[in-house]
Amino acid sequence: MATPRYEPVAEIGVGAYGTVYKARDPHSGHFVALKSVRVPNGGGAGGGLPISTVREVALLRRLEAFEHPNVVRLMDVCATARTDRETKVTLVFEHVDQDLRTYLDKAPPPGLPVETIKDLMRQFLRGLDFLHANCIVHRDLKPENILVTSGGTVKLADFGLARIYSYQMALTPVTASCLAGPPRPWVGHSNIQQIATHCRCVP
Structure with a gap:
């Protein structure tokens, strides 16, 4: 190639x-x-x-x-x-060095320091907030689609299932990864105001 x-x-x-x-x-x-x-x-x-x-x-x-x-x-x-x-x-x-899963797997026991975890979460939420502020819902958030640079910068990636939305529209009941997707599409609730659920569903 x-x-x-x-x-x-x-x-x-x-x-x-x-x-x-x-x-x-x-x-x-x-x-x-x-x-x-x-x-x-x-x-x-x-x-x-x-x-x-x-x-x-x-x-x-x-x-x-x-x-x-x-x-x-x-x-x-x-x-x-x-x-x-x-x-x-x-x-x-x-190019980003690794995804979140690889980054976490590399951490020596007993795991990442609490302050590092907080920093990663802050960056993740800033990226998610930026998408939502621009009327975009990702719909496939999981460790493999969250990248981490060698300097510790978090970057959201893979927007193949993302959608542009308005507050008047309902989400379609499709996400790529059942275990990583928000629960509402699977229980019959699709109101766009509930998209913040994404941030609680990354394993």
């Missing part, structure tokens, strides 16, 4: 719609994360970008002017390869 500008370093993970790579910008020396999505050509049932990718790009573009420190930054979107059958679209994100 390669793009004209970035040099791939390692595979980070594989999602439902593509592979994520750690890559290096040879001009700046900075690392980025590349999420590659294969898009079938043509207008058939399988054609076009996955809706989760469209949502993620649209929402992060909506937020990019703010450059909030607790939301991962989308740096670029480009078509990086094309054949007769498909086009590879690559989303370029700032």
Whole structure:
């Protein structure tokens, strides 16, 4: 896997719609994360970008002017390869060293200091508050979608299931991770005013 500008370093993970790579910008020396999505050509049932990718790009573009420190930054979107059958679209994100689960697993016994836990929670809530202030609900908050830099900065990531809402609309009863999602969609309550439940549902 390669793009004209970035040099791939390692595979980070594989999602439902593509592979994520750690890559290096040879001009700046900075690392980025590349999420590659294969898009079938043509207008058939399988054609076009996955809706989760469209949502993620649209929402992060909506937020990019703010450059909030607790939301991962989308740096670029480009078509990086094309054949007769498909086009590879690559989303370029700032690279973050690890997700929250990895960060917690690395902590030596007896675990993180209380002050560090408080700081992580404050950052998480600042990012969540920023999304809600901009009428965005994430809908897939879990340790794997909460990133932590080597300096301890928390960044919310993966907006493929996120929605823009108004206070007059009800949420759809769909979240990606049953154990991490808010309980109200599963018990029949969908009032948007209850979105703060998200912050209590990260394992």
